[in-house]
Amino acid sequence: xxxxxxxxxxxxxxxxxxxxxxxxxxxxxxFLMLVxxxxxxxxxxxxxxxxxxxxxxFVVLSYLRVFxxxxxxxxxxxxxxxxxxxxxxxxxxxxxLCVKMKLKTSRDPEFSYFVCSxxxxxxxxxxxxxxxxxxxxxxxxxxxxxx
Numbered sequence: 001x002x003x004x005x006x007x008x009x010x011x012x013x014x015x016x017x018x019x020x021x022x023x024x025x026x027x028x029x030x031f032l033m034l035v036x037x038x039x040x041x042x043x044x045x046x047x048x049x050x051x052x053x054x055x056x057x058f059v060v061l062s063y064l065r066v067f068x069x070x071x072x073x074x075x076x077x078x079x080x081x082x083x084x085x086x087x088x089x090x091x092x093x094x095x096x097l098c099v100k101m102k103l104k105t106s107r108d109p110e111f112s113y114f115v116c117s118x119x120x121x122x123x124x125x126x127x128x129x130x131x132x133x134x135x136x137x138x139x140x141x142x143x144x145x146x147x
Contacts, residue, residue, distance in 0.1 A: 022067050023074040027089055028081040032062035094120065112147045 036058030043051030068074050082089065097120060101113035114123045116136040123134055129147045136142075 021069060023065060023069075023071050025066055026074070026078045027086075028078045029062045029065050031081070031085070031089075032058050032065070036062065097122070112145075114143075114145055116141055117143070 036055045039051045039055030039058060043049070043055060065074055065077075094115065094117065097115045101115055101122060104113045105111070110127060111124045112127050114125060114134060115121070116123060116139065118141040119136060119139040121136050121138040123136060125132060125134060125145070125147050127147050131144055131146050133142055133144050
């Protein structure tokens with residue numbers, strides 16, 4: 001067991017060293033993986049080989065970007081993507097956080113959870129206080145919500 005643990009630690013260190021010189025995951029990679037996944041699901045529903053091929057191309061392209069050594073080039077590609085679709089990405093992320101907070105609020109009877117629209121910070125507020133002014137601890141944005 002100790003030998004296995006030693007090899008796992010060594011593998012983690014080696015992977016950390018290898019990935020420190022790679023681009024890694026970014027928003028454009030997430031989008032490419034999503035598009036690839038959609039094409040693969042579409043191919044399962046329609047039984048068309050072209051959708052499988054397109055899905056595989058998008059997934060492979062995403063992995064090529066993740067393991068790329070040209071970090072500056074990948075960063076510029078991601079900046080262009082974020083310039084044109086960044087607003088949509090941020091809105092989707094904000095709505096995802098809001099849904100998560102609604103679920104947390106329904107499970108926690110004592111507190112309500114809110115998401116700061118400016119920075120995305122999750123804020124916990126006691127329930128039963130009616131309308132309250134909430135100040136975000138991270139960015140000091142103030143907004144009024146009903147608890």
